[in-house]
Amino acid sequence: MTKLEAKNLQVSFGNVAVITGLNLSIPEGSITALMGPSGSGKSTLLRVFNRLIELYPEAHVGGYVYLDGQDIFEIDVIELRRRVQMIFQIPNPIPNLSIFENVALGLKLNRLAKNRKELYQRVKTALEKAQLWDEVKDRLNAPAGKLSGGQQQRLCVARSLAFEPEVLLADEPTANLDPENTAKIEALLLDLKKEMTIVLVTHFPQQAARISDYVAFLYKGQIVERGPTKDIFTKPRHELTEKYVTGRLY
Amino acid sequence: MFFIKAYPIFAREGFAMFLQTEWDPGAQKYGVLQALVGTMLTSVVAIALAMPMAIGVAVTINEVLPSRLRTIFGSLVDLTATMPTVLFGLWGFYVLGPFLQNAVNTLAGGAVMTSPSTLFTASVLLAIMVTPYAAAVIREGYALVPKAVEEAIYGVGATRLEAVLLKLRYVISYVLGGFFLALGRAMGETVAVAMVVGGNYAHLTTNLFQSGITISSLIALQFGNARFYTYAEPALFAAALLLAIFGIAINTAAIYLIQKWQP
Numbered sequence: 001m002t003k004l005e006a007k008n009l010q011v012s013f014g015n016v017a018v019i020t021g022l023n024l025s026i027p028e029g030s031i032t033a034l035m036g037p038s039g040s041g042k043s044t045l046l047r048v049f050n051r052l053i054e055l056y057p058e059a060h061v062g063g064y065v066y067l068d069g070q071d072i073f074e075i076d077v078i079e080l081r082r083r084v085q086m087i088f089q090i091p092n093p094i095p096n097l098s099i100f101e102n103v104a105l106g107l108k109l110n111r112l113a114k115n116r117k118e119l120y121q122r123v124k125t126a127l128e129k130a131q132l133w134d135e136v137k138d139r140l141n142a143p144a145g146k147l148s149g150g151q152q153q154r155l156c157v158a159r160s161l162a163f164e165p166e167v168l169l170a171d172e173p174t175a176n177l178d179p180e181n182t183a184k185i186e187a188l189l190l191d192l193k194k195e196m197t198i199v200l201v202t203h204f205p206q207q208a209a210r211i212s213d214y215v216a217f218l219y220k221g222q223i224v225e226r227g228p229t230k231d232i233f234t235k236p237r238h239e240l241t242e243k244y245v246t247g248r249l250y
Numbered sequence: 251m252f253f254i255k256a257y258p259i260f261a262r263e264g265f266a267m268f269l270q271t272e273w274d275p276g277a278q279k280y281g282v283l284q285a286l287v288g289t290m291l292t293s294v295v296a297i298a299l300a301m302p303m304a305i306g307v308a309v310t311i312n313e314v315l316p317s318r319l320r321t322i323f324g325s326l327v328d329l330t331a332t333m334p335t336v337l338f339g340l341w342g343f344y345v346l347g348p349f350l351q352n353a354v355n356t357l358a359g360g361a362v363m364t365s366p367s368t369l370f371t372a373s374v375l376l377a378i379m380v381t382p383y384a385a386a387v388i389r390e391g392y393a394l395v396p397k398a399v400e401e402a403i404y405g406v407g408a409t410r411l412e413a414v415l416l417k418l419r420y421v422i423s424y425v426l427g428g429f430f431l432a433l434g435r436a437m438g439e440t441v442a443v444a445m446v447v448g449g450n451y452a453h454l455t456t457n458l459f460q461s462g463i464t465i466s467s468l469i470a471l472q473f474g475n476a477r478f479y480t481y482a483e484p485a486l487f488a489a490a491l492l493l494a495i496f497g498i499a500i501n502t503a504a505i506y507l508i509q510k511w512q513p
Contacts, residue, residue, distance in 0.1 A: 050405070052401050055400060055404060078407045078408075078409065081404065081405060081407045082407045086405050090398055092399060092402040094399055094416070094420065096420055096422075105416075106407050109406065109407055109408050109412055159402075160405075163406075163407075
């Protein structure tokens with residue numbers, strides 16, 4: 001089943017075309033890794049999927065993206081962002097809000113919990129799933145900015161999980177983490193794909209090889225090659241893909 | 251310096267002048283409580299009116315205007331802060347005062363505001379004058395909200411309005427900074443207030459719609475003939491001392507709170 005599908009997608013910032021007629025389908029319940037050199041449009045593509053691209057006034061989007069066959073530009077943007085959550089390269093909890101508030105905020109704004117007890121329970125469940133509960137349960141009211149980088153990233157995962165999203169977009173989520181925290185996040189993503197579809201942007205071919213089911217290789221705003229992870233690494237069909245996975249193209 | 255100059259009045263009356271409400275040097279009456287109350291009232295009302303306007307201006311500039319117009323419009327707002335205050339005073343006396351008197355009396359259905367020059371006129375004029383100061387500080391802070399935080403806010407399904415409120419909360423130290431800067435300006439503003447406050451030296455009032463006096467306008471208006479009376483000059487210096495102490499207290503509070511709420 002296709003969960004997300006981009007058709008002839010084009011994105012430009014001012015006069016600079018970043019995505020130029022991209023076609024891609026993301027299968028449900030899997031991890032699809034987006035790989036490609038810097039500037040190939042990976043992060044931009046993620047920001048189209050949840051329409052955060054609209055926070056960039058100079059960005060112009062053309063073409064189509066479908067979520068379960070429905071045009072995402074016709075879905076209410078708030079509903080879309082609830083269903084399609086995102087974690088970022090630099091962990092971005094809202095630093096002046098408490099650990100609890102960071103996870104609870106979206107639930108409160110969208111009135112997703114009926115009462116305080118349910119809110120607490122959902123925050124707790126999300127933190128548990130993100131493997132952070134044990135480390136923060138005694139200081140839920142401390143500012144999120146006080147956590148370590150790895151903890152902040154797991155807090156951001158918890159914030160996303162609180163929505164019980166259908167799609168999780170992860171934009172190089174381990175680029176700024178040490179190996180131990182990287183392993184934790186990777187284990188988490190593997191676990192989460194049972195419940196949701198994951199799109200992972202990564203600069204590390206090894207990471208894609210470790211946890212993804214499919215790889216899509218982007219170059220200059222287009223998909224060069226897409227296939228099961230194993231095939232991409234063992235028998236890439238395109239010269240550029242081969243160069244990239246063997247470390248000869250950055 | 252203020253204390254030395256003020257000493258004769260303290261020697262004569264102690265601090266009682268701060269509790270008396272009548273200023274009449276001819277009758278040896280040097281009370282300044284009415285001016286103190288006037289300063290408090292006008293500043294508080296002015297800030298209450300100015301802060302929503304300042305936040306509105308700052309948010310509008312950052313959220314609504316395209317980036318090209320942002321700098322132009324921002325500078326325009328800043329410019330109003332540099333206008334000579336006497337111009338505001340003239341405008342307040344000839345335009346704002348009569349307008350407010352008319353508006354208030356129409357709304358109240360009676361002659362509530364008997365003069366165009368009242369504490370209320372001064373408050374509204376002050377609000378207009380200090381709004382650019384607060385707006386400049388808040389605008390600057392608001393523009394500093396990192397894109398990552400903005401994406402986090404919208405990423406959790408915030409509406410535009412909710413996002414604006416969350417961003418303001420993120421830069422709360424700038425909002426406080428603007429608040430205290432505006433409050434300081436409002437308490438100290440002299441010329442424009444002196445022109446529209448009514449110059450009522452001898453009567454304590456907490457009714458905004460009556461004419462009154464503030465410490466700074468008392469000093470400005472009475473300074474000229476203070477030398478004719480032995481204790482008038484020291485009394486004015488005592489009032490000035492009070493204003494200075496208030497200023498220092500507000501700045502101290504501001505520095506403490508702003509540091510505490512740094513993002």
